Amino acid sequence: MKKFRQLAASAAALGLTAGAALAQESVHVAAAAINIAHGPIALAAADPSIFKAHGLDLEVTDLRGASPNCIAALLSRSADLCQVGTTTGTDAIAEGADLVAIVAVSGPSGEVILSDDTVERLGVAPDAPIAERIRALKGLSISTAAPGSALYTLGDAMLGTVGLSWDDLNYRTLGEVPAMIESIRNNQLDGAFWVFGSLAQLLVDGEGVRWISLARGDVEEYEGLPFVAVFARRDWVEENPERVAAVQAAYADAIDRLIDDPEASSAAIKAEFFPDMDQALWDDGYEQAQLAFLRGGATTEALWQRLLDLQASASDKDYTAASFDKVVIGTARGE
Secondary structure: OOOOOEOOOOOHHHOOOOOOOOOOOEEEEEEOOOOHHHHHHHHHHHOOHHHHOOOOEEEEEEOOOOHHHHHHHHHOOOOOEEEEEHHHHHHHHHOOOOEEEEEEEEOOOEEEEEEHHHHHHHOOOOOOOHHHHHHOOOOOEEEEOOOOOHHHHHHHHHHHOOOOOHHHOEEEEOOOHHHHHHHHHOOOOOEEEEEOOOOHHHHHOOOEEEEEEOOOOOOHHHOOOOOEEEEEEHHHHHHOHHHHHHHHHHHHHHHHHHHHOHHHHHHHHHHHHOOOOOHHHHHHHHHHHHOOEOHHHOEOHHHHHHHHHHHHHOOOOOOHHHOHHHHEOHHHEOO
């Protein structure tokens, strides 16, 4: 069985309670979003046989980008699992939530898209050394996610590799993709640092340039960072070891299919969730996403710690409680 519910404010606001327990063979995943960056849960929702093969009935709640609600769903016991940007989960842990990471889903999904007019004005080639392309962003009007988000954190760290920060740009938060696209088209923004595929309309129309792509490895030190992960309450994990193992295996299968059978996987997700999207736009996003999925649903201690270090550099929080040995469990631990 699959069922989708949309949370407008928080899990509690919809009256979801701890009493709404799931059957032993079921698992309820709250997903920060259903998009290609969150491909494994999108594919599993489109094809329930992936989880059924491991004895699980999958229920998914699409939070439509409201990442904090994903953690709220866990803490209120409205969901068993939360698939979300890793920094959202580690922030919650740093603030006292007793959560663990059971799957590492994908690497960095951010990319910088600039308007073609801006690129022409800069006089720097899109294939110039990455340091030159990052320096060229100084003074530009760029939209990205809010401070504290995974995109903001990685963007700030990326700028820091050449001695810049968001303070050196005319940075704005503008969460609506259509508004970003129109603002770039009308030269109200020079560009945006956003999830791959979202701004592909500009590329297809010849009005934008993919300036930097973290998914394709433009910034080498970010390759493989666990950008999206699946979190669970520690007590739920301890009470359900067999379900946790089944979930980990199901996610690994979904990721393998996304990488090894892109044609069928792409078609299944698009047909279920984005049937009206222009095929060229969809293909562009999938091509980027395919580079980012983490085989086996696992990450290493070095990569996990590197992400925590980047996060700490952009905030004043202590992430000791979110260290690899304390929160990353089971087959999510790679070598």
